[in-house]
Amino acid sequence: MSPKRPTLEDIAKIAGVSRATVSLVVRGSPLVAEATRARVEQIMAQQDYVRDIGAARLRNNSSNTVGVIVPNLVNAFFTEFLSGVEQVMGTHDRVVLLANSKDSVARQTEILQRFRGHGVDGVILCAAEGTTPDLPERIRGWGMPVVQALREVGTDVSDYAGADYSEGVCIAMRHLVAMGHRRIAFLSVRARTSAREDRLRGFARGLTETGAENAGIVEADLAWTGAAAAADAVLALDTKPTAILCFNDVLAAGLMLGLRRAGVSPGKDLAVVGLDDLPLAEMTYPPLTSIAVSPATIGAGAARLLARRLAQPDAPFERFINTPLLVIRQSVRALTV
Numbered sequence: 180m181s182p183k184r185p186t187l188e189d190i191a192k193i194a195g196v197s198r199a200t201v202s203l204v205v206r207g208s209p210l211v212a213e214a215t216r217a218r219v220e221q222i223m224a225q226q227d228y229v230r231d232i233g234a235a236r237l238r239n240n241s242s243n244t245v246g247v248i249v250p251n252l253v254n255a256f257f258t259e260f261l262s263g264v265e266q267v268m269g270t271h272d273r274v275v276l277l278a279n280s281k282d283s284v285a286r287q288t289e290i291l292q293r294f295r296g297h298g299v300d301g302v303i304l305c306a307a308e309g310t311t312p313d314l315p316e317r318i319r320g321w322g323m324p325v326v327q328a329l330r331e332v333g334t335d336v337s338d339y340a341g342a343d344y345s346e347g348v349c350i351a352m353r354h355l356v357a358m359g360h361r362r363i364a365f366l367s368v369r370a371r372t373s374a375r376e377d378r379l380r381g382f383a384r385g386l387t388e389t390g391a392e393n394a395g396i397v398e399a400d401l402a403w404t405g406a407a408a409a410a411d412a413v414l415a416l417d418t419k420p421t422a423i424l425c426f427n428d429v430l431a432a433g434l435m436l437g438l439r440r441a442g443v444s445p446g447k448d449l450a451v452v453g454l455d456d457l458p459l460a461e462m463t464y465p466p467l468t469s470i471a472v473s474p475a476t477i478g479a480g481a482a483r484l485l486a487r488r489l490a491q492p493d494a495p496f497e498r499f500i501n502t503p504l505l506v507i508r509q510s511v512r513a514l515t516v
Contacts, residue, residue: 185226194222205230206272244274245485246294246302250282250330250370253402254429255457256474257305260328263478264303271486273300280307282370295321301485303340305329308370312336324488328481331373338488340481340499342472344374344454347503348381349388351424351452351470354505356389359514360422360450364394366409366434368401368426378426378454394420399430406433410441413449421514422450428457431467435510439464450511454503465509472503 187205191198196215203211204219211219222228247264249257265275276299280287287307294302301324306314312333318325319337326338355363365382368375379396386393395416399409406429413423413434425431431453435445445451446465453460456471480499487494 185228190219190222190226190228193226194219242298242300243272244276244297244299245482246276246278246290246297246299248278248280248287248290248302249305250280250307251401252279254427254455255459256427256429256455259457259474260478260481263475263480264482265478266475267479267482267486282307284309291318295323299323301325301489303328303481303485306332306372308372324485324492326481326485326488328477329374335496338484338496338498340477340484342477342501342503344377344472344503345381345384347454347470347472348378348424349385350503350505351454351468352382352385352389352391354468354507355422355424355450355452355511356391358450358511360391360511362392362394362418362420362422364413364416364418364420364423365396366406366413366423366425366430367396367398368430369398370401375426382424392418394418394423397423399433401426401429403429403433403436406430407437407440410434410437410443414438414441414443420449422452422511424452424454426454428453428455428460428467428469431469431510432459432463435463435467446510446512450514452511456504456506460506460508463510468508468511469506470503471506472501477501 187198187201191201196219200211200215201219204216245268247261261277268275278290280290284307302318303326305328310332315325315327315333315337326340328340331339352363395418397409397412399405425434431451435451438445438449443449451467453467453469456469460467460469484497484499
């Protein structure tokens with residue numbers, strides 16, 4: 180037989196306060212005096228009290244959960260992104276359920292149906308490649324608010340949180356040109372998404388602004404092996420680039436590994452720039468110059484947009500766009516002629 184779980188009434192009796200006071204402490208209300216809060220929390224810990232989420236759901240018609248769907252877990256970006264989501268949702272007393280679509284529309288559909296079955300209050304969606312523009316509206320039709328993040332399908336069909344990657348690429352190219360590099364290539368992912376389009380748009384704009392030469396676009400799978408193998412394609416370019424800008428830090432790190440295997444020294448023989456500035460960027464050899472976008476900040480922005488949407492279902496759509504910053508390390512050196 181399972182031991183009886185302590186109730187709010189049990190905690191209130193031991194603490195010598197009302198059930199309403201204990202309820203306020205559980206919900207983090209500022210209306211409780213600090214000394215009272217500390218005593219109630221101490222007793223809850225001693226009694227191993229756990230809030231009955233099921234009962235709260237029945238009272239509030241809310242599961243106190245939100246779903247987050249990302250396209251892969253190869254990229255540590257999404258770990259930091261999730262930490263930002265959890266930090267904000269924690270203040271709203273909601274638990275975050277993470278799911279990996281593996282960039283598959285079919286798997287994404289299955290996850291959304293499971294989220295519906297669990298009654299999540301809302302969803303933060305980084306859409307899988309091939310997602311149709313009508314999906315956000317269909318999700319809302321299920322009574323499930325949605326915020327898109329990092330990738331976007333449709334135009335003005337939902338709230339959105341991301342980074343200005345187009346500007347980030349331009350910032351990187353200005354730095355490369357300032358360091359003497361004129362023949363610049365771009366290492367992209369194969370997946371056709373808005374994230375890829377944003378970066379390529381920035382690459383085209385950066386070429387125009389700086390007068391640099393487009394030394395070619397190489398595509399790779401978003402994986403360590405794919406990025407390392409891309410080194411051969413980069414080195415085979417007839418344009419002989421002196422610098423290569425990468426879709427993200429994962430591709431950049433893999434590329435540098437492939438370059439070293441081919442006897443080419445990143446930074447010295449070929450400048451390499453990443454995007455995202457993950458902790459990984461400081462651990463590569465040499466340390467990677469990258470464009471910082473703060474995934475945790477984007478995750479927090481997405482969570483705030485979803486919390487707002489849950490509180491104000493009919494509010495106008497909003498966008499949170501984080502500003503990128505250049506972080507200079509040793510993977511880019513001044514080009515000497």
